[in-house]
Amino acid sequence: MEYFLQQLINGLTLGAIYGLIAIGYTMVYGIIGMINFAHGEIYMIGAFIAVITFLVLGTVGITWVPLMLLVVLIMAMLFTAVYGWTIERIAYRPLRNSPRLAPLISAIGMSIFLQNYVQLLQGARVKPLPPVVPGGFSLMERADGFVVQISYLQLTIILLTVALMYGFTQIIQRTELGRAQRACEQDKTMAGLLGVNVDRTISLTFVMGAALAAVAGVMVTLYYGVIDFYIGFLAGVKAFTAAVLGGIGSLPGAMLGGLFIGLIEAFWSAYFTIEYKDVATFSILVLVLIFRPSGLLGRPEIEKV
């Protein structure tokens, strides 16, 4: 029971991170019908910007943790937003009216480029970061001394994710930008006829997805304490799995899918073998694609009017 509870906490934390990345996949897919395979790299860049900003803050002597976190988050979101915007401009917009395969290949090319670019700039070695948010609550203790803990960091990750997802849903549901995004998803020509700047709306979708991935990058940096230029690939595939599992194109689906993947990974590592935890995720991807390609909350293609 106690062990189970601990895995639940760990799984929720991981799920929050995957969910944040998955939103970017699902939103971009929703609006341009394409998987942005460079999205995992955006997350990786977010993590690197986090490490760099922490180091800079350390050298200038800012050590108050809440302020550090805030500055790091803002910096990471800002920079990755610029990356997201640029990627759309360079790799996707020129191919907007090409056959579907073209932007897909361009996306993979962009992803490889970004990995190598970061490797060149930052080196191939793993970047460590000393723990920034130590400590936590002990929730309960088993007779044999096993303590169920939720660290302050886990709590921060979960709460921040919930807040971001809430805010984000509000933007999509209630603001003019959100409505324009949903309109572009359904009928770009009509959206344009009503005065929506479709290109700008697509750009902003990339920017928003990138900013959320950056938050995930910051949190993963804090959580694991090490990053390298290659983390974007695995996290990207897992978040992509989460988006597909939830129903690609569906915002609540991405959050739910992220949660699922996080929990599965945590429980698999705890009860089976940690070596095969990635295999578990990929098996799910394959199973979903075979048996329910529209995912948990996705709408089947036939509903298209």
Place this chain on the structure above:
Amino acid sequence: MLTVSGVHTFYGAIEALKGVDLEVSAGEIVTLIGANGAGKSTLLMTICGNPPARAGRVIFEGEDITRLPTFEIVRRGIAQSPEGRRIFPRMTVLENLQMGSISAKPGSFNTELERVFHLFPRLKERIDQRAGTMSGGEQQMLAIGRALMSQPRLLLLDEPSLGLAPLVVRQIFQVIKDINREQKMTVFMVEQNAFHALKLAHRGYVMVTGKITMSGTGAELLANEEVRAAYLEGGH
């Protein structure tokens, strides 16, 4: 108000408009009739720059809008209820109307909403319904209402009566007449329902395979033998 001169529009290698000239003056209702595939819808879309004219010019209120992006064109005061209605099926009626007010003057939303609800009380009853689940007639009302939300100076309507029951058709034409008379809105519409549309219109044009072949007042066209033979036989 609107001048289209020598406009050629292509879909790939297909030339859909082969040099169209026409004019719509402020305060008019102008009807364009023509057989299927003549290029009527293409003309309305070309006025809005999607697809843009490859040759020729579109002038709106003295400004050349031929090369402007669509969203810039419509923000200058043109709204279109396009062929096939193109309401957003997974949005509610209210959200569709909100989309219509994107290029409206800020702060005009509530008055325009009231006005549209006054013209189409059915929309008010259905305010929170998902637009895709509405009937064809209701969707047509929504498409026109959405176009009206931006309070355009030029309203483009593509077959507003298509597929509707006679009673609803009469209602829609009445609404077009009212907004033209009371709000001084200029209307340029494409109609298969040539009899009603020409009766309503001040002037009309006939289009055949990408070219304007005839023009005149509504009454003139209604009396014209060729028009009667081609577009009115059994048409009402």
